[in-house]
Amino acid sequence: MEAEVARLRDELSKKEQEVERLRAVSAHLQQNSYSGNMFALVKQLTEVPPLEEKSLSKEEIMRYSRQLIIPELGVKGRLGLLDYDDVELSNLQRQVLHAEDKVGMSKALSAATTINRLNSNVECIPYHFQLNYKNAKQLIQQYDIVVDCSDNVPTRFLVNDACVLSGKPLVSASALRMEGQLTVYNYNGGPCYRCLYPKPPPAETVTNCSDGGVLGVVPGILGCIQALEVLKIASGIGSSYSQQMLIFDALEARFRTIKLRPKQPTCAVCGENPTVKELIDYERFCGSAATDQCRTLHLLTGEQRVTVQEYKQLLDQDVPHVLVDVRPQVEVDICHLPHSIYVPLAKLEEKNAEYVKLLQNNINLSRKEAAADIVTFPVYVICKQGNDSQKAVKLLQEILDNELCSLSVKDIQGGLMAWARKIDPTFPQY
Known part of the structure; x- marks a missing residue:
């Protein structure tokens, strides 16, 4: 009984702190917000009805001149950022959009502020909520390319299925300790995530960054390559990893590429007779929470x-x-x-x-x-x-x-x- 009372008091204290934090940033959230499973979405501006057409200014042409002269690349794009979390001190080692003075602030607000400071011309649309099976498809349908940098299995299955059902390519990467990997799913006839991983692994066998740690430059390297793949897909050049996976070993400073199995006819979501036609409750499906925080196991009485x-x-x-x-x-x-x-x-x-x-x-x-x-x-x-x-x-x-x-x-x-x-x-x- 005493333990339960202590637990409830601890939860109440956390809720009170959250209320105070939200009061402190609510005035700013009307202008800027960013959200960070580090799940990002990209859409070409010309295909989004609410956006008005505009020509680049003299200053913008000068700023982007080295990129504009590449024949394959265009000049317009919209960036959507999704994250439900707040900035923590441990984020600063690798999430370079945030700074010490932003600890405790919504990641949405922190990242959008930094992006606008770097380039006020970028249209960055923030989403400060947790992605789930009720809102994922509606959101992803508004964008052309999806970038998944999440750190948990339920979100990976959710994003994959939403991309397949919406017909969107998925640029996916992950990093742990001194290793990382990257691939592009559901693109040009290539496999989706479920083709490779039909069933989620047991929750107790999965290690995330909170549990296992990560060297900050590793996700930075993988993130840069993800950005490159997004630009190549958006420009029509095409991805280098639609049916391959890039493996990065930071300890040996080596990159290697492995060939993935082809799209599977028996895949539950992208196969010839799919059984997954709508998004499901992925936390229940995977038996674990869709967060990047340390999971809680229940192995003992x-x-x-x-x-x-x-x-x-x-x-x-x-x-x-x-x-x-x-x-x-x-x-x-x-x-x-x-x-x-x-x-x-x-x-x-x-x-x-x-x-x-x-x-x-x-x-x-x-x-x-x-x-x-x-x-x-x-x-x-x-x-x-x-x-x-x-x-x-x-x-x-x-x-x-x-x-x-x-x-x-x-x-x-x-x-x-x-x-x-x-x-x-x-x-x-x-």
Whole structure:
């Protein structure tokens, strides 16, 4: 009951902060807004009825002169930007349209302001809401080319299906850690996303930038190539990746191209007898949320988990236990609780003998030092967000099978980031 009250208070606090933020920017949103799953749409101006024709000014001709003299390229275009999120400090490492003074502001407002500062002649139409199966088709039908830089599986399926049903090419790219990939779907008879990935992967197997990290220049490189493909398609030159995928390895500084399977006759959306004729609820279809934030897994029962408040109470009472930190070494180097022992999830998955022995030795030592009346010795597992710790609890149940009758293995909900938010505001968040 106390945990539920704490959760509701935390949600209420976040809602109050959101209300204050919206009040602060609402006056500006009438003029500018941008939205950033980093999902962008591009349409040629000549095909949009509300736009009036106009000739380039002397200054504009000078500005675009190096581009205008290329025979294949024209001079008109409309840019639509869709993002539901706000600027966070962690965005600034790679999302260069935003700056430190825009942290907490709508990404719509922040990006549109920057774009207009760079070039006041660009018509940038912002959309500050989350794309879903109810609004995607209506929006995408207004544009000629769709660019997907989203960081979650439900959005990728949603955008793909909306593009196929609307007959629009989709320039798609993704980046993680020091790798990236790019391709163009549904263009010139090429495959769509579903041709390659008919079914979504299990939610717990998907890693996004919030979970796995990304080197800032990697999405920058992929984004530049995406922009190039958009220009080539819009001008009629054509894409280089309609039936190929570009793979970028930043660590080795190498690009390679692989040939994709052709358009599949059995594809559920673009095949000969499609079963997907209208957009569906893609969060339900994929079993995960359509956001770029860290996903929340639910692999354990309530009895196998404790809140950070409950764990803090355990520390205050000096209850003997073992705390296992299962994050990668690089994250442990950033921050950790001083009384934790380091046993990375990857080593548990391998059932690495060295780390299993380290864990068992720590448990045995702590158990000996504990009071004799402790029947079931507690072991707690922690990670960054409370996802990997759940996986680790399941693995420990297998590895420590012979000792489980005298051990209680639980994970800490929300991990170290919940600890930083709710227990120790001086603890680093990353």
